[in-house]
Amino acid sequence: MNWTVLVAFCIIDDLLKTLGHKDDPQSKTPASVVLTIWILAALFFSGKHKHALAYCKEHALFSFIPSRSRFCRRLHSLSDYIPLLLPLCKTLWEQLASVEHYVLDTFPLPVCENIRAPRCRLAPGLTLTYRGYIPSQRVYFHGLKLHLVCTDSQFITEVLCTPGSVADVQGLYLMPLDLPQASELYVDRGYTDYLAEDDLAMAEGIRLRPIRKGNSKRYHQPGQFIATLGRKIIESVGSALTELFPKRIHATTLQGFVLKVWGFIFAHNFRRLAGVL
Secondary structure (H helix, E strand, O other): OHHHHHHHHHHHHHHHHHOOOOOOOOOOOOHHHHHHHHHHHHHHOOOOHHHHHHHHHHHOOOOOOOOHHHHHHHHHHOOOOHHHHHHHHHHHHHHHOOOOOEEEEEEEEEEEOHHHHHHOOOOOOOOOOOEEEEOOOOEEEEEEEEEEEEEOOOOEEEEEEEEOOOOHHHHHHHOOOOOOOOOEEEEOHHHOOHHHHHHHHHHHOOEEEEOOOOOOOOOOHHHHHHHHHHHOHHHHHHHHHHHHOOOOOOOOOHHHHHHHHHHHHHHHHHHHHHHHO
16 A cells, blocks of 8 residues: 555656646645545545545654645645646656557546436536436436546546536547557547548547447448457456445535546556556
8 A cells, every 4th residue: 555655646746846836835735745645545545535634644654644624625726737747647657668559438427316416516407418328328327427548558648527418529529639649549439430530540640440330331340359359448447447436426516526536547547657666
């Protein structure tokens, strides 16, 4: 446990210095410590900050442990830096491990049960903005949709959170897709868009390998086998994230809910980095 936490603390501290972040002189707890406790909570305590703070205080992991309310305020103040850490972690991972291809997929993030959707406080409103559909289970959900790009070694490189009603192919247009030239991106049937496929190949040199329907104009049987085989890695990433998720992510605001989801993503990535370093 301590090795993963140590790796997370060292990397986060260096990355914050790279981003030019400076703590307030009166602050007793550096930003790197706040984010490390945030990662610790996601790794071992299902995202419960209270338990992570108590663990750090009991084992004296840091010189000063803030109160729960102070910790939440500090964490929310650092929310703008959290998405900026992911591209830097991606660069570090690409230097440590070889990457052959990338996989893009979406995961549902329900914030409540469907029957409670009309009175949900995290994602309020009676509109269909947060209402999404899971084709594999043939059920609807009320919440957010998580778009992930990961490598063939299960490292998450890009993240996008959208309302549940956003289609998968729209996420393809919204994500930056900062991938190397001549890289291959494996997707499922929900990303069938010939125009996007041609534009990515022409402008970015990214080859999209979708799992196509049988009546598709570009259906190719050998290519389907390769796409199906290459996309299987995303199922392992989804299982690893689901293992970290609690039965219900407790949050009082939608921003807090998204912050906890980011914590699980970084916890997964730092666990992969700890296994390599």
